[in-house]
Amino acid sequence: MIEKISVGLLGLGTVGSGVVQIIEEHQDKLMHQIGCPVEIMKVLVRDTSKKRDVNLAEEKLTTNPDEVLSNPEVDVVIEVMGGVEHTREYILKALKNKKHVVTANKDLMAIHGRELHEEAYKNNCDIFYEASVAGGIPILRGLVEGLASDRIMKMMGIVNGTTNYILTKMSQEGRAYEEVLQEAQQLGYAEADPTSDVEGLDAARKMAILGTLGFSMHLDLEDVSVKGISNITEEDLDYSERLGYTMKLIGIASKTNGNVEVSVQPTLLPVDHPLASVHDVYNAVYVYGEAVGETMFYGPGAGKLPTATAVVSDLVNVMKNMRLGVNGSSIIKPQFEKRLKDASEIYSKYFIRLHVKDEAGVFAELTTVFSNHNVSFEKILQVPFEDKSGLAEIVIVTHTASKQNYDDVMQKLMHLDVVYQVKSNYRVEGE
Amino acid sequence: MIEKISVGLLGLGTVGSGVVQIIEEHQDKLMHQIGCPVEIMKVLVRDTSKKRDVNLAEEKLTTNPDEVLSNPEVDVVIEVMGGVEHTREYILKALKNKKHVVTANKDLMAIHGRELHEEAYKNNCDIFYEASVAGGIPILRGLVEGLASDRIMKMMGIVNGTTNYILTKMSQEGRAYEEVLQEAQQLGYAEADPTSDVEGLDAARKMAILGTLGFSMHLDLEDVSVKGISNITEEDLDYSERLGYTMKLIGIASKTNGNVEVSVQPTLLPVDHPLASVHDVYNAVYVYGEAVGETMFYGPGAGKLPTATAVVSDLVNVMKNMRLGVNGSSIIKPQFEKRLKDASEIYSKYFIRLHVKDEAGVFAELTTVFSNHNVSFEKILQVPFEDKSGLAEIVIVTHTASKQNYDDVMQKLMHLDVVYQVKSNYRVEGE
Numbered sequence: 001m002i003e004k005i006s007v008g009l010l011g012l013g014t015v016g017s018g019v020v021q022i023i024e025e026h027q028d029k030l031m032h033q034i035g036c037p038v039e040i041m042k043v044l045v046r047d048t049s050k051k052r053d054v055n056l057a058e059e060k061l062t063t064n065p066d067e068v069l070s071n072p073e074v075d076v077v078i079e080v081m082g083g084v085e086h087t088r089e090y091i092l093k094a095l096k097n098k099k100h101v102v103t104a105n106k107d108l109m110a111i112h113g114r115e116l117h118e119e120a121y122k123n124n125c126d127i128f129y130e131a132s133v134a135g136g137i138p139i140l141r142g143l144v145e146g147l148a149s150d151r152i153m154k155m156m157g158i159v160n161g162t163t164n165y166i167l168t169k170m171s172q173e174g175r176a177y178e179e180v181l182q183e184a185q186q187l188g189y190a191e192a193d194p195t196s197d198v199e200g201l202d203a204a205r206k207m208a209i210l211g212t213l214g215f216s217m218h219l220d221l222e223d224v225s226v227k228g229i230s231n232i233t234e235e236d237l238d239y240s241e242r243l244g245y246t247m248k249l250i251g252i253a254s255k256t257n258g259n260v261e262v263s264v265q266p267t268l269l270p271v272d273h274p275l276a277s278v279h280d281v282y283n284a285v286y287v288y289g290e291a292v293g294e295t296m297f298y299g300p301g302a303g304k305l306p307t308a309t310a311v312v313s314d315l316v317n318v319m320k321n322m323r324l325g326v327n328g329s330s331i332i333k334p335q336f337e338k339r340l341k342d343a344s345e346i347y348s349k350y351f352i353r354l355h356v357k358d359e360a361g362v363f364a365e366l367t368t369v370f371s372n373h374n375v376s377f378e379k380i381l382q383v384p385f386e387d388k389s390g391l392a393e394i395v396i397v398t399h400t401a402s403k404q405n406y407d408d409v410m411q412k413l414m415h416l417d418v419v420y421q422v423k424s425n426y427r428v429e430g431e
Numbered sequence: 432m433i434e435k436i437s438v439g440l441l442g443l444g445t446v447g448s449g450v451v452q453i454i455e456e457h458q459d460k461l462m463h464q465i466g467c468p469v470e471i472m473k474v475l476v477r478d479t480s481k482k483r484d485v486n487l488a489e490e491k492l493t494t495n496p497d498e499v500l501s502n503p504e505v506d507v508v509i510e511v512m513g514g515v516e517h518t519r520e521y522i523l524k525a526l527k528n529k530k531h532v533v534t535a536n537k538d539l540m541a542i543h544g545r546e547l548h549e550e551a552y553k554n555n556c557d558i559f560y561e562a563s564v565a566g567g568i569p570i571l572r573g574l575v576e577g578l579a580s581d582r583i584m585k586m587m588g589i590v591n592g593t594t595n596y597i598l599t600k601m602s603q604e605g606r607a608y609e610e611v612l613q614e615a616q617q618l619g620y621a622e623a624d625p626t627s628d629v630e631g632l633d634a635a636r637k638m639a640i641l642g643t644l645g646f647s648m649h650l651d652l653e654d655v656s657v658k659g660i661s662n663i664t665e666e667d668l669d670y671s672e673r674l675g676y677t678m679k680l681i682g683i684a685s686k687t688n689g690n691v692e693v694s695v696q697p698t699l700l701p702v703d704h705p706l707a708s709v710h711d712v713y714n715a716v717y718v719y720g721e722a723v724g725e726t727m728f729y730g731p732g733a734g735k736l737p738t739a740t741a742v743v744s745d746l747v748n749v750m751k752n753m754r755l756g757v758n759g760s761s762i763i764k765p766q767f768e769k770r771l772k773d774a775s776e777i778y779s780k781y782f783i784r785l786h787v788k789d790e791a792g793v794f795a796e797l798t799t800v801f802s803n804h805n806v807s808f809e810k811i812l813q814v815p816f817e818d819k820s821g822l823a824e825i826v827i828v829t830h831t832a833s834k835q836n837y838d839d840v841m842q843k844l845m846h847l848d849v850v851y852q853v854k855s856n857y858r859v860e861g862e
Contacts, residue, residue, distance in 0.1 A: 022580055022581075026580055026581070028766075029582065032647070130577070136722075136724065137726055138577020138578065138726075141572065141573070141576055141577050142572070142573060142577070142728075145744065146569020147569065148743075148744040148747040149742075149743030149747055150453075150457070150740045151457060151460065216460075272710075274729060277705070277708045289567075291457075291736040291739065291740045292567040293567065293730070293731050294713075294729075294731065295567060295730030296729040297573075297726075297727075297729075298725075298726060298729065299723065299724070299726030300723065300724050305722040305724070306722065309580055309581045309723040310723075312580030313576065313577060313578060313579040313581070315580070316579040317576065320760070324755070329751070329755055333463075335460065335463040
């Protein structure tokens with residue numbers, strides 16, 4: 001019988017301190033569930049002398065990774081240090097040393113998930129990473145276990161809190177992107193270099209993980225097409241609202257006839273869609289299953305304690321498996337080979353905002369281009385400018401069309417004499 | 432090595448046919464997850480000759496429960512027949528015969544959950560019942576595993592689709608209760624005798640289950656205080672909206688200093704609360720955890736395939752445990768003895784609508800009653816009637832007060848000479 005479970009921690013930043021705090025404060029609940037105490041044995045840090053607000057004896061801190069990774073007393077390694085390449089090496093070493101792994105690292109799992117799963121499988125070890133997607137929301141367990149019997153057809157996620165905060169403020173307060181971004185940086189919701197968030201890369205990593213688990217198919221980060229929010233204007237949000245939509249940065253993963261598409265892009269959703277009322281830094285993942293229909297998981301996407309909750313819940317899972325002697329049994333082996341949709345298989349509605357010459361016959365020319373490619377209009381707004389520029393603004397929402405046809409239309413529009421400029425274009429989902 | 436897993440089914444109504452359909456259509460996914468085929472071996476029905484739209488050989492149907500419960504070839508019994516007393520006997524017999532149990536029966540689990548858990552534990556059997564609360568939403572797994580490391584402080588659930596449909600239509604379309612109830616009955620959303628739904632009893636059973644799991648404490652159905660929706664008027668909904676609230680039938684389970692309260696009642700929520708935008712027959716459970724903060728699980732609360740998905744996901748869990756030889760390991764033993772809050776420990780805001788005499792000094796009298804019991808006003812609307820009745824309507828939203836003080840105020844109001852009638856009063860939550 002196991003008398004105690006010992007944990008090694010890689011990193012003691014915000015999430016790491018949260019993990020220490022929860023293991024300490026919830027020791028009674030953990031004991032009740034696993035039947036033995038849990039102890040933090042060693043913690044890898046950069047500087048052992050730094051002042052920290054956690055209750056840990058100084059001799060538990062080390063700057064030598066091997067004191068965690070090769071420590072015979074450590075049963076489970078929790079990785080909350082971030083980074084990709086050296087973190088990958090550490091985790092591979094931990095697994096080779098038969099240590100179970102819990103990580104909150106989406107970059108690592110999106111890029112090296114396949115290799116790490118294989119290494120874990122070889123060593124009969126668990127590797128869990130609930131915290132890597134949507135922080136405190138137990139979405140990975142929901143997909144893999146809660147919906148175990150269903151076929152997932154589509155997932156749509158608000159999986160980046162920074163961009164959701166920015167879009168919420170832009171929409172609700174009519175403010176410009178740059179201004180709200182600065183505010184988000186001051187509040188600590190956006191980093192000094194916000195590229196990874198605002199250009200959709202962070203969301204893409206999470207969607208690669210969700211797609212891999214939801215569709216049981218190894219998806220690589222390169223398979224995710226990405227467009228960020230930095231070009232969204234107040235005009236776009238204003239028109240969205242007038243047409244009954246809310247703009248969100250949405251990660252979409254869909255499967256049709258065995259082929260999948262994964263993408264991240266600013267997307268218009270009807271205001272009564274469950275995702276449309278997810279505001280500020282909150283995250284949510286909407287899942288459409290063949291049998292279950294629509295479900296949604298909502299909660300905090302980041303933050304010290306929410307993320308630490310997901311990490312320690314994974315740890316509980318590992319520890320229960322240790323007590324039962326069944327570690328490694330829940331390693332996910334994909335059921336399907338990767339098959340990606342091509343542009344003719346991706347269907348959506350689109351929002352397009354154009355500046356065109358304000359003269360007779362323009363509309364007929366536009367209509368011809370769209371109808372030549374089998375793209376039809378669902379909604380149209382035409383607004384002449386007051387400024388004597390000789391231009392008018394046209395906003396179109398199309399009926400559902402293939403991405404192939406849509407791309408062809410966009411190509412043609414850009415070369416059309418009567419079109420002065422394509423100001424913006426967005427996907428429309430959820431109807 | 433187990434070569435095949437055999438399932439016995441009790442009942443072949445709507446959910447039962449859904450279970451047969453999912454096991455058949457998703458056989459490839461089930462095989463991939465558990466590594467062997469699943470077969471439906473025997474099905475208890477009332478009439479073996481009845482025409483059914485499922486693909487089952489007639490010799491698999493039986494009217495003799497022992498052909499399921501005592502069949503040596505049956506590994507897992509799935510109960511989807513409903514009812515309480517004889518169903519309890521069947522399930523106890525199945526467990527005594529070392530068969531694992533999956534049930535969708537909230538009435539059974541709310542009333543006999545403790546006894547069934549104990550019997551399962553004695554026999555090293557699994558008993559799972561995800562489908563019993565909020566149909567297709569994997570909320571029980573979310574609570575027990577996803578938030579395993581956290582302390583749940585509060586749950587608020589829209590766990591009855593019928594009443595949510597009725598309140599949605601009343602609010603959105605300004606229609607009367609009786610009219611919408613009739614429509615719901617025609618649509619099949621409400622039963623011919625709607626008492627169990629509209630009086631909150633169905634929701635109470637689900638809240639007893641959620642409270643028991645979320646707080647790790649055996650709660651009995653009698654511990655849940657219940658008020659239904661049948662007295663809600665269009666005026667109440669109108670005032671709610673004017674004050675910025677949405678009316679929902681909310682199950683509340685909260686824990687403070689180790690004591691819990693579980694109740695079901697019509698409740699006003701701010702319109703921007705995550706539960707306020709859960710419309711029609713959808714269900715959602717909002718969970719507040721000490722560390723994770725706010726999360727919400729949303730989805731279909733009923734229906735053939737959503738409910739069947741939850742049942743078969745539980746079955747997958749049982750079958751994985753069988754393959755690993757660890758059945759019975761996830762039986763939940765409550766961590767705490769039951770301790771209920773008394774009225775002085777239950778805190779809430781309240782909405783009160785009164786008809787009072789429209790004369791000088793009335794407001795001063797009212798104010799005195801409230802302030803004598805330490806209940807203060809947050810919002811007040813006073814509307815004189817045009818009809819010369821000599822009455823005025825007053826709507827009050829209080830600040831947070833103890834139920835004890837609130838009940839005292841209500842007692843006093845009813846005997847106050849200037850108060851003609853207390854028209855309605857509701858709990859206000861979520862601020």
